[in-house]
Amino acid sequence: MLSFMPLLYAKATVIAWLLLPFLAAFLAAVLPPLARWLALFCCLATAAVAVAIQLGSLPVNVELLGAYGVALKTDAFAVPFLLLNALVCSAVVIDSWKRPLPGPFLLLLMVLHGGLSSAFVVMDLISLYVTLEVVGISAFLLILISRSDRSLWVALRYLLIGNTVMTLFLIGAALVYLERGSFRFEAVAGTTSIAALALLLVGLLMKSGLFLSGLWLPVTHAEAPAEVSALLSGVVVTAGIAPLLRLSCGVPALGPVITGIGLASAVLGLVFALADADAKRLLAWSTLSQMGLVALSPVAGGFYALSHGTAKAVLFLVARRFPGRALQGWRERPLPAGVWWPLCIGSLSIVGLPPLAGFAAKADLSGVLSLPLEVAVTLVSMGTAAVYARFWGAPLLRRTVPVVGLSSGGEAPEPAWSLGVILLVLALVVMGSATLPWTASPFSAVAKSALVLLGGWGLHTLVEGLRLPEKLRLPDLEGLSDLLGGIGVVGAGLLLILNR
Amino acid sequence: MAPFRLLELLILGAVLAGFAGLLLRRNLFLKVLSMDVIGSAVVALFVLVGARSGLRSPILSAAANAPAAAATAWADPIPQAVILTAIVIGLSIQALLLVVITRLSRIDPGLDLASFDTGGQR
Numbered sequence: 001m002l003s004f005m006p007l008l009y010a011k012a013t014v015i016a017w018l019l020l021p022f023l024a025a026f027l028a029a030v031l032p033p034l035a036r037w038l039a040l041f042c043c044l045a046t047a048a049v050a051v052a053i054q055l056g057s058l059p060v061n062v063e064l065l066g067a068y069g070v071a072l073k074t075d076a077f078a079v080p081f082l083l084l085n086a087l088v089c090s091a092v093v094i095d096s097w098k099r100p101l102p103g104p105f106l107l108l109l110m111v112l113h114g115g116l117s118s119a120f121v122v123m124d125l126i127s128l129y130v131t132l133e134v135v136g137i138s139a140f141l142l143i144l145i146s147r148s149d150r151s152l153w154v155a156l157r158y159l160l161i162g163n164t165v166m167t168l169f170l171i172g173a174a175l176v177y178l179e180r181g182s183f184r185f186e187a188v189a190g191t192t193s194i195a196a197l198a199l200l201l202v203g204l205l206m207k208s209g210l211f212l213s214g215l216w217l218p219v220t221h222a223e224a225p226a227e228v229s230a231l232l233s234g235v236v237v238t239a240g241i242a243p244l245l246r247l248s249c250g251v252p253a254l255g256p257v258i259t260g261i262g263l264a265s266a267v268l269g270l271v272f273a274l275a276d277a278d279a280k281r282l283l284a285w286s287t288l289s290q291m292g293l294v295a296l297s298p299v300a301g302g303f304y305a306l307s308h309g310t311a312k313a314v315l316f317l318v319a320r321r322f323p324g325r326a327l328q329g330w331r332e333r334p335l336p337a338g339v340w341w342p343l344c345i346g347s348l349s350i351v352g353l354p355p356l357a358g359f360a361a362k363a364d365l366s367g368v369l370s371l372p373l374e375v376a377v378t379l380v381s382m383g384t385a386a387v388y389a390r391f392w393g394a395p396l397l398r399r400t401v402p403v404v405g406l407s408s409g410g411e412a413p414e415p416a417w418s419l420g421v422i423l424l425v426l427a428l429v430v431m432g433s434a435t436l437p438w439t440a441s442p443f444s445a446v447a448k449s450a451l452v453l454l455g456g457w458g459l460h461t462l463v464e465g466l467r468l469p470e471k472l473r474l475p476d477l478e479g480l481s482d483l484l485g486g487i488g489v490v491g492a493g494l495l496l497i498l499n500r
Numbered sequence: 501m502a503p504f505r506l507l508e509l510l511i512l513g514a515v516l517a518g519f520a521g522l523l524l525r526r527n528l529f530l531k532v533l534s535m536d537v538i539g540s541a542v543v544a545l546f547v548l549v550g551a552r553s554g555l556r557s558p559i560l561s562a563a564a565n566a567p568a569a570a571a572t573a574w575a576d577p578i579p580q581a582v583i584l585t586a587i588v589i590g591l592s593i594q595a596l597l598l599v600v601i602t603r604l605s606r607i608d609p610g611l612d613l614a615s616f617d618t619g620g621q622r
Contacts, residue, residue, distance in 0.1 A: 130585060144600070165536045
């Protein structure tokens with residue numbers, strides 16, 4: 001009796017933690033003044049669970065309701081994703097602490113947070129389907145929160161495509177069940193049905209914004225309000241990539257396919273980011289590119305997603321206070337210190353400068369890849385540096401000029417520094433410096449990152465010198481028919497490749 | 501096994517028809533309707549998967565004696581239970597999309613794709 005008591009408690013803890021955001025959202029609807037504290041409490045709970053998992057005080061496998069029930073896996077793989085979820089959601093809550101928020105924002109944030117936490121620990125296809133749909137619906141409502149005509153269309157597009165691919169995902173799940181009699185991820189490993197694998201992948205690739213299935217991402221992430229973009233680009237895309245990496249661990253046939261798609265996605269996002277003239281769209285294309293790098297390795301992908309998501313959330317949160325979205329003439333417009341520094345640190349982290357988290361993530365990734373892939377990743381990193389170099393070089397606004405005119409009401413002027421952004425920047429620095437001593441061969445890694453930065457700057461001046469962004473007329477692939485066609489092409493391509 | 505294959509093929513046809521409608525229709529409302537066609541096909545697929553071992557609902561009545569129960573061809577309850585959740589989710593998404601379409605119809609009552617879809621341009 002006594003021996004299984006701790007296990008019972010641990011199970012109860014996990015269930016309580018997964019239920020908490022949904023109960024809190026319900027409570028917040030009844031007691032709106034408590035909403036911010038409740039949201040923050042949910043994020044803290046998630047962070048605490050992540051730490052508990054890392055320390056080994058929670059069981060790795062949690063089985064609910066027996067063999068046909070739900071299996072959860074609270075293992076080390078989920079830790080970075082859970083931490084990312086807690087960090088980004090709490091930063092968004094803190095960032096908007098003093099501002100009045102449109103009605104259901106915090107409620108939706110809590111539902112989104114709960115759905116994401118579940119998506120990182122579930123181990124069967126149906127629970128994954130349900131959590132991804134919860135995430136999709138709450139993200140859809142969050143995009144709608146600005147209530148502009150444009151956001152109506154963008155949100156409709158997002159949900160229409162998301163639901164279509166998730167329906168295809170369900171067909172894949174049914175085919176797996178037909179063959180193996182189970183919906184667990186282990187059953188997917190044993191399946192011989194190529195169609196099932198292709199359909200499951202189509203769903204997960206779209207949700208993680210990879211390659212042609214991810215073409216919906218730039219418009220959606222760029223048109224949403226800044227807080228929502230931070231959530232979408234920071235964590236929501238990882239809801240697809242975490243299960244994708246879990247599956248690719250278990251199914252050997254998928255490994256090379258996902259690597260190929262990841263690399264293609266990294267290059268595609270990079271080219272479009274280099275050519276884009278809009279700051280928020282550049283950030284969104286870069287998300288597509290970075291997600292490709294996350295998909296390269298299930299081992300290092302988690303920490304890479306954590307460092308990228310944190311940095312990207314910083315960038316999108318300060319994007320709200322950019323003087324304008326056009327990158328043309330970026331160098332002439334001065335930025336206040338509260339934007340300039342986070343912008344610099346966030347982008348340098350994604351590029352991979354030493355004391356920041358991005359450096360450790362890139363070193364981790366290089367450590368587990370084969371040589372040709374490592375070279376490819378280094379080249380992509382150089383391109384990434386060229387992309388972000390377009391943000392550097394704006395002058396720093398020395399004194400704070402009180403903003404007059406726009407907020408004519410009795411609103412307090414916005415503080416120069418947002419606490420939420422500071423939290424994320426601190427997280428980047430702390431994670432980076434804490435993992436620095438464990439980097440394999442630190443000197444060569446530092447030298448490599450310096451070279452990448454230099455090469456990136458060179459590429460940037462070259463691209464700007466040739467006035468490439470204006471000359472490079474890339475095809476517009478973001479119409480609804482292009483997105484649906486892209487999904488069809490990816491599905492057919494997967495069938496062909498897996499059939500070999 | 502032949503009827504099972506035939507029904508499977510019919511479902512596949514419905515999925516493809518839905519996807520074709522999603523791609524080819526210019527009207528947003530019809531696009532959402534095509535999405536629902538795929539959804540219905542998936543429901544049918546799960547019902548079919550559940551029915552492959554038998555049609556009787558696996559509910560034991562008190563009167564049934566054990567040997568007879570073992571010999572009956574029971575339906576598989578798990579796909580049926582699973583698809584209930586998916587039906588509810590599909591319905592709610594359908595409702596949300598229709599609400600948004602109602603709002604969009606104020607901009608263009610014809611709901612033509614071209615009046616909303618500007619691709620990457622703002």
